[in-house]
Amino acid sequence: MAATAQTAGSLWTQYDPGPEYPALTSDIRMDAAVIGGGMAGICAAWELTRTGRRVALVEADRIAFGVTGHTTAKLSALQGTAYSSIRRTRGAVCAQQYAASQQAAVEHVRRLAEDLGLDCEMELTDAYTYVTDPEHTDGIEEEADAARAAGLDAAYVDDVPLPFPTAAAVRLGGQMQFHPRKFLLGLAAELVRHGGRIYERSRVTDLLEGRPCRLTTSAGHTVRADDVVVATHYPVFDRALLFTRLEPKREVVVAGPLPPGSHFPDGMFLTAEDNTRSLRTAPQDGQGRMLIVTGEKFTPGDRKDVGAAARFAALSRWARERVADFTVTHRWAAQDNFTTDHVPYVGRLHPLSDHCYVATGFGGWGLSGGVMSGRLLAGLITGTPSPWSELYEPARLHPLTEVPALLRLQAKAAKHFVGDRLPGGRADTVDDIGPGAGAVLRGRGEGPQAVHRDASGALHRVSARCTHLGCIVHFNEAETTWECPCHGSRFGVDGDVLQGPAVHPLEPVDADSDADSDVDDHG
Incomplete structure (x- = not known):
């Protein structure tokens, strides 16, 4: 063929993009704020709005377009071999709680779709x-x-x-x-109809905890809210070091x-x-x-x-x-x-946090997990915790079952952080980068550069250091993106953030700088 x-492009994102919500252009004060407009974020915002709270959902791009817009859209409590794994690592009671929470999510979506008339x-x-x-x-x-x-x-x-x-x-x-975007765009419309607010193309870059908490966007506008939910897929604010x-x-x-x-x-x-x-x-x-x-x-x-x-x-x-x-x-x-234990992290952002919450680590089952987390977090915020809150608590750590996996992840990240800075490429100069390809150049000027040559032959140069923790990005030619091997941040060829945990773009570099001396990796 x-x-x-x-x-x-996914089948889901080619669907009518729906109404375009405004960007945040002024400072606002709300009861609750949710960062991230995917399944977990929209569901959390909806559940909180249903309690009568004034809720703002703030999305860096378009709602229901990122990770949720690229799933296979299966909503199921049967998730590979999850139950035998959880029973081994966490015990039979935890497996029962996991099954109850996931099946409840499936049934909750069915009821929502029927009650709200979501096609x-x-x-x-x-x-x-x-x-x-x-x-x-x-x-x-x-x-x-x-x-x-x-x-x-x-x-x-x-x-x-x-x-x-x-x-x-x-x-x-x-x-x-089901069709995840049709479901979420319909739920978002109901969210607004019930008094919630949605702001698109408003990337949150800073979180100050307190009472109220304060979010700041890349444009400098703030959202002050009593409670904050970080539902950005990979947590962009990681006070509990969940990235480890x-x-x-x-x-x-x-x-x-x-x-x-x-x-x-x-x-x-x-x-x-x-x-x-x-x-x-x-x-x-x-x-x-x-x-x-x-x-x-x-x-x-x-x-x-x-x-x-x-x-x-x-x-x-x-x-x-x-x-x-x-x-x-x-x-x-x-x-x-x-x-590291096959169960998502949903709950307080860190052990000392009273008003900030997180939902992440869905392991390929973010649709049922997102629905579950929206209900769980709304319960924590309103003082009505769910029966399985402890199961998903992010602060948990089980040394016998989790530490080996944790050490493996950190060794892998350290290997990339150090090893990817060493020479060992497959090209000699920028002239070896063909149309559509990309490479990391080990220049002497402003540090390693991520260089892409587009179909017209024009070069796009940005810093190769991921703005999350400084690992070196590599080029994905099939998707024309720069990707960080340490924690999964993804960037466009001009450095724009496509996927976190990074919240800042790759730094621009001088096109005239000396960076042609060594090419380390290319598509």
């Missing part, structure tokens, strides 16, 4: 965690047992309705797939129309085999259905990785080999953060 047949392509269906290798069925049996013990009506099955051979699966009925316990991972997604007359079974399907494979279908404007396939986890910005382009190719090839006549028409990538 020719590359020109593909659209670089979001909601479809109830079965969720499957499957394997194709018979040697892996023991893990499936363990997960089915753990999910049932946690209170879910899960079943072990050896008949999986996929168009290719499988060995076994866990099946859970009554789960949901979060691992960013990126996955690629391909989609295309199912051939006329073909049938793909109803259901949401996931396996950890082949570096993760996830499949679901979605309606296509009344013209059949689209197949959506996700997989190929990798660390953003890792220069030793095979690269996003190779990941897209591998996933497309895998899908075409299993679904006859499947053609990829759309491709995009999604990013999420994984905690």
Whole structure:
């Protein structure tokens, strides 16, 4: 298939962008402020608005467009092999609490969509965690047992309705797939109708805790609020050093129309085999259905990785080999953060915080996690904590199960911080950077530079030091972005922040500076 047949963009973000909300242009005083306009942020703002509080939601770009706009939009309490993992690391009671909170999130979305009349392509269906290798069925049996013990009506099955051979699966009925932007744009409209405020293109760059707390945007305007929720996917204000316990991972997604007359079974399907494979279908404007396939986890910005382009190719090839006549028409990538014990961090921003809260670390399940966290945080703020608040408390640390993973993450970040500053590239000068490619140049002038040559041949130069903690970014040619391998910040070729935890753009550099002496990494 020719590359020109593909659209670089998710199915969800191509939907009508909806009303454009204003930027924050003056100082305001509110009861509560929420930073971040994705699933977690909009749900938190909605739940707080329902209590009668005056709430401002502040988003750096457009609401429901970032991470939430690039998911595969599966809402399920069955999440891979989460229950056997949580039972091993946190115990049976925690697994039960996790199951109850996640299933409650699925049901809450269904009720909201029905009660508010949100047309979001909601479809109830079965969720499957499957394997194709018979040697892996023991893990499936363990997960089915753990999910049932946690209170879910899960079943072990050896008949999986996929168009290719499988060995076994866990099946859970009554789960949901939907159009996340249609849901969130509708919920945002209800939020405003009930008195909430939404500000887009207003990046928050500073948080001063107190009573009230004070947020400051890059334009210098402030929001004073009694309570603040940081729902920026990766916390841009990390007073509890959660970045030491979060691992960013990126996955690629391909989609295309199912051939006329073909049938793909109803259901949401996931396996950890082949570096993760996830499949679901979605309606296509009344013209059949689209197949959506996700997989190929990798660390953003890792220069030793095979690269996003190779990941897209591998996933497309895998899908075409299993679904006859499947053609990829759309491709995009999604990013999420994984905690050291497989349970998100939702609660107080740090142990001494009374009025600042955080939601992060959803591990690929940010839709159910975002709904859950919105309800949990609203309960903490209003003095009615949920039964599972302790489960998600960010300050938790379990030495026997978490410390090895924590040390591994810190060793990995330290390796990038030091090792990526050492020479060892595949080019000699800026002349070796071809159109569409990028490289980090080890110049003597203003430090390492991130240089991209666009299709016209023009060069774009910015500092290669991530503005979060100073790690060196690397180029993702498939998505034309600079990415930090330490904590997952992403930037445009001119340095603009695309994804945090960074809140400041890459520094501009002088185009005439001496930075052509050594090229370390290029797309």
